[in-house]
Amino acid sequence: MEVTRSALLLVLAATLSVAVAYDPLDPNGNITIKWDVMSWTPDGYVAMVTINNYQMYRHIMAPGWTVGWTWARSEVIWSMVGAQATEQGDCSRFKGNIPHCCKRTPAVVDLLPGAPYNQQIANCCRGGVVPAYGQDPSAAVSAFQVSVGQAGTTNRTVKLPKNFTLVGPGPGYTCGRAKVVPSTVFLTPDHRRKTQALMTWNVTCTYSQHLASKYPSCCVSFSSFYNETIVPCAKCSCGCEHKSCVRSERDSKRLTVTGKHARGHSGGAPAAALLQCTTHMCPVRVHWHVKLNYKEYWRAKITVTNFNYRMNYTGWTLVAQHPNLDNITEVFSFDYKPIVAYGSINDTAMFYGLKYFNDQLMEAGPHGNVQSEVLMRKDAGTFTFRQGWAFPRKVYFNGDECQMPSPDSYPFLPNAAPAATSTVALVSSAVVVASLMFLIMA
Structure with missing residues (x-):
């Protein structure tokens, strides 16, 4: 009887958590964070991270988004293009080449407009501001590139980051677990050849007004x-x-x-x-x-x-x-x-x-x-x-x-x-x- 009651409470809690984030006027609205592993490095990989705003009328306004996560092991960020970690963390164990960020729980923000050209990639550098999908579908995206070290170097050895968070710019977003999905297919600039990511995983974040403010x-x-x-x-x-x-x-x-x-x-x-x-x-x-x-x-x-x-x-x-x-x-x-x-x-x-x-x-x-x-x-x-x-x-x-x-x-x-x-x-x-x-x- 006690087990049944506990199970019912768990189901009720799950149902309420979903209902709180549900918007009847935008039932499919969410923000999806996609990681595409583009190449392997001697101790890890280079990934393109894309933040897609699929919310019809909720945009991310200034001062912009902050994305965070927890590394599964002892990964570090060697370098970033189009974004930066807010803290470097303790990198004292490294000699010579110092990573961009050594924190186990990094927090990443978009670069501001006017960032140096060699630090820019497509869809970056807007100060974290992302329009609503209903306003401008082509602009409802933000992206950055990250080089991860001390990580796996194959699809079998890479461990997905955990505990994703999204602040945009205030609270209210809850992110699910990272899930491996079919690898993204890209078109070359001349649109004549298709290439494919080596590995892709998605994270879905939903907004709740009740979590944002009482x-x-x-x-x-x-x-x-x-x-x-x-x-x-x-x-x-x-x-x-x-x-x-x-x-x-x-x-x-x-x-x-x-x-x-x-x-x-x-x-x-x-x-x-x-x-x-x-x-x-x-x-x-x-x-x-x-x-x-x-x-x-x-x-x-x-x-x-x-x-x-x-x-x-x-x-x-x-x-x-x-x-x-x-x-x-x-x-x-x-x-x-x-x-x-x-x-x-x-x-x-x-x-x-x-x-x-x-x-x-x-x-x-x-x-x-x-x-x-x-x-x-x-x-x-x-x-x-x-x-x-x-x-x-x-x-x-x-x-x-x-x-x-x-x-x-x-x-x-x-x-x-x-x-x-x-x-x-x-x-x-x-x-x-x-x-x-x-x-x-x-």
């Missing part, structure tokens, strides 16, 4: 043309445990002058958030405003506001789930891509900034927001403004699910207002002013 990192607020009610983010949506917050831009400038305003996006470890004082205390707020109503179309305005004085969100992504997003007619000032998670249900859209225009969400302040409008054709069978139907079911920012308002607080359609009345007849100047003020203030 609080959400964003919240959602609502407003509409047909009701003066503005539904704010709930109080303490992202926790109210911050010891300090900035009440004005003047305070932020003072902290800059006194040297207390270190920026997390300039490299190194992420800086602790310095938030503007709000009731929700979230770094990011997404506001969805039901703006206009036409005979066959309707229009929503989306505003993303950054309340963090220590973070520029470069390459940001915004994901919304709503049944009418399958009838998007036009998106103004954002890029857009549908996300079809289950093969046929097209109710999810990913929005992101236009290159060199608004793909960077600036830190808190007068420029700390981006906004766009979405025009959708009405779904004749289900469209209505009643019971909060016009508001999204889920919203994600940079891959993390945002805290939504309580459904019973949504702006309701006045009983006297017909469902398809012209917007001109419904919008009042008071609503417009209130909405604009809300977008400016927290």
Whole structure:
């Protein structure tokens, strides 16, 4: 009986660990670390390590990824191209030629842009920043070359590294065991000949928002043309445990002058958030405003506001789930891509900034927001403004699910207002002013 109970607990624990990392809008999203042994050396091998981001809307932002592992024996890293170990470790037993890293648990980071040419390889040297697969599949990859010594020199004698870790740039990723897979086949530069890796193994890492933080990192607020009610983010949506917050831009400038305003996006470890004082205390707020109503179309305005004085969100992504997003007619000032998670249900859209225009969400302040409008054709069978139907079911920012308002607080359609009345007849100047003020203030 005791054995059975223990077995059930183990199964339950395994099930919960998988469920925590499962994202229903991106069920196959993961980061795969692939090792391709390209050649043997007198005491080991040279491998090409490729980090592929298969997550549709979660990217690795600055200060970039850190990959770690534990060597199976007493391996060392003789040299690296395209990346470097953060610590050399104790190499005192070596005379003459000193390894790049002697630690049994190395931690490796990408080189920064502008690294010396002889230290670069393809897909390296971006400071560890990797776009989401849904944004740019061709760029959703990072790579480096490593020469490993004191290791096996054949497929039978090589021992796979263990205990892989991925930090990108914060916590939240859990990596599985390395598994030997069929060797990768490569095409020569002229595409006329195929070559094959001598040995290949993969490591799969999945992300869990619950492991990354006990609080959400964003919240959602609502407003509409047909009701003066503005539904704010709930109080303490992202926790109210911050010891300090900035009440004005003047305070932020003072902290800059006194040297207390270190920026997390300039490299190194992420800086602790310095938030503007709000009731929700979230770094990011997404506001969805039901703006206009036409005979066959309707229009929503989306505003993303950054309340963090220590973070520029470069390459940001915004994901919304709503049944009418399958009838998007036009998106103004954002890029857009549908996300079809289950093969046929097209109710999810990913929005992101236009290159060199608004793909960077600036830190808190007068420029700390981006906004766009979405025009959708009405779904004749289900469209209505009643019971909060016009508001999204889920919203994600940079891959993390945002805290939504309580459904019973949504702006309701006045009983006297017909469902398809012209917007001109419904919008009042008071609503417009209130909405604009809300977008400016927290």
